Amino acid sequence: MTDRYCVFGNPISHSKSPAIHTAFAEQTGEDIEYTAIAAPLDDFAGAWRRFTAERGRGANVTVPFKEEAFRLCDTLSQRAQRARAVNTLLLGKNGLTYGDTTDGIGLARDLGRHGVALAGARILVLGAGGAVRGVLEPLLAAGPASLLVANRTAEKAEALAADFRDLGTISGGGFDAVAGPFDLVINGTSASLAGDLPPLPDGLFAAGATAYDMMYGAEPTVFLRWAAKRGAHTFDGLGMLVEQAAESFFQWRGKRPETDSVREALRAGL
Numbered sequence: 506m507t508d509r510y511c512v513f514g515n516p517i518s519h520s521k522s523p524a525i526h527t528a529f530a531e532q533t534g535e536d537i538e539y540t541a542i543a544a545p546l547d548d549f550a551g552a553w554r555r556f557t558a559e560r561g562r563g564a565n566v567t568v569p570f571k572e573e574a575f576r577l578c579d580t581l582s583q584r585a586q587r588a589r590a591v592n593t594l595l596l597g598k599n600g601l602t603y604g605d606t607t608d609g610i611g612l613a614r615d616l617g618r619h620g621v622a623l624a625g626a627r628i629l630v631l632g633a634g635g636a637v638r639g640v641l642e643p644l645l646a647a648g649p650a651s652l653l654v655a656n657r658t659a660e661k662a663e664a665l666a667a668d669f670r671d672l673g674t675i676s677g678g679g680f681d682a683v684a685g686p687f688d689l690v691i692n693g694t695s696a697s698l699a700g701d702l703p704p705l706p707d708g709l710f711a712a713g714a715t716a717y718d719m720m721y722g723a724e725p726t727v728f729l730r731w732a733a734k735r736g737a738h739t740f741d742g743l744g745m746l747v748e749q750a751a752e753s754f755f756q757w758r759g760k761r762p763e764t765d766s767v768r769e770a771l772r773a774g775l
């Protein structure tokens with residue numbers, strides 16, 4: 506019997522995850538089915554229970570259910586405990602639900618693929634929501650010289666930085682506290698969705714700096730256009746999406762898919 510996997514979200518119809526995981530399955534010869542499921546906003550746990558009762562073995566979880574998924578897990582990876590969010594669910598043979606988050610490793614792998622050095626880098630992360638919380642651990646693990654989290658609501662950035670202080674040199678504040686230069690600036694706000702740009706000073710980028718937006722689209726985001734004009738190398742979050750998916754697939758099936766061809770096919774279809 507074919508094992509079933511899915512991505513839960515709401516809304517979910519535009520998700521690229523089914524195409525990504527179907528490509529991974531074909532490439533690795535794994536017999537799985539992967540679909541997108543809109544879970545009800547008031548009953549995520551019920552949606553997961555129903556899915557596992559019908560051959561569901563694992564799932565990806567996206568907006569707005571990552572915290573709820575975290576809460577329903579019986580066991581959690583250490584990085585999911587840190588992130589307080591889960592994007593990957595796995596039903597164990599014992600019937601227990603295990604949760605992990607692969608967003609951070611996805612970002613770190615994509616940055617590595619682009620040749621962006623994290624060790625010794627001065628890093629600025631914009632935003633202090635769930636998306637940012639999920640990626641701080643691997644960034645700090647790489648040993649940057651400093652990591653500043655800047656957010657519209659300064660207190661949220663300060664609180665977030667405090668939660669990760671034991672892992673490295675991290676501080677938090679409002680956008681007015683931002684003073685460059687930085688080697689890497691990562692936009693983890695949802696401002697790009699609305700076509701907004703966080704208020705950023707000039708002189709943000711060091712020579713050869715990189716700007717990375719965790720969002721992606723057919724056209725560069727406002728943030729990436731702004732950064733390119735100031736001389737930064739720019740990358741969007743499509744690679745992160747594919748890399749986090751590959752890590753989830755590995756958790757489920759024990760096989761590591763090749764990601765370049767999958768990402769290129771997605772890019773061509775944007």
Ligand code: ATR
Binds near residue numbers: 694
């Ligand atoms: P996610 O799970 O995508 O991180 P979230 O937890 O709602 O979603 O966080 C959204 C982030 O984008 C927050 O850091 C938010 O700033 P606030 O904490 O001040 O709300 C940020 N954000 C959203 N819209 C923004 C905008 N127009 N300009 C700047 N920051 C914005």
